[in-house]
Amino acid sequence: GAVVSQHPSRVICKSGTSVKIECRSLDFQATTMFWYRQFPKQSLMLMATSNEGSKATYEQGVEKDKFLINHASLTLSTLTVTSAHPEDSSFYICSARDPGGHTIYFGEGSWLTVV
């Protein structure tokens, strides 16, 4: 199946700083990628839909100025958590749809810890 890669897998940052998480589709071009957040022992919460070459579409309740999404190429989307706070600590997962089919593939996730 298609491969989606995330980096870093784990990151620790200080409160008030910004951190960037990358999501890459390794063997296909993805015009659309999705960013999710997952709290321990809970389901995935869709944060935003990342569209190549245009602005991301954010879900209700997600602060677009805090969670900056950039989809500058067909294989790369980035999520930047700005002015991070401890409550932003979470597991962030990206996904991308295989353009040749209907399956959405997920990255391995990125653990963010804000101290």
Next chain:
Amino acid sequence: AQSVAQPEDQVNVAEGNPLTVKCTYSVSGNPYLFWYVQYPNRGLQFLLKYITGDNLVKGSYGFEAEFNKSQTSFHLKKPSALVSDSALYFCAVRAFTGGGNKLTFGTGTQLKVEL
């Protein structure tokens, strides 16, 4: 709005016994249905999908699922469980018409396979 219900938070089964993880859905129009598995601290791995065609779909690692339109269900099954199948399983749905590419996830079912 589309939704997914996984009525069981946890399913316990002995190794070698058949397993079933339940999923029901609600969606306008025809559904695309998916099962994903998540191991601790990892992203989601695609198991199988139903788009159209045969109601019984076979996927990775010996898993299969049966689409039942009248009961709006898509239960995940495996004839003989392995200890290594222990993980968190998510059912997801996407509308065939409308709703973009968004996947809606269930709350997840923790499968525990014991010797």
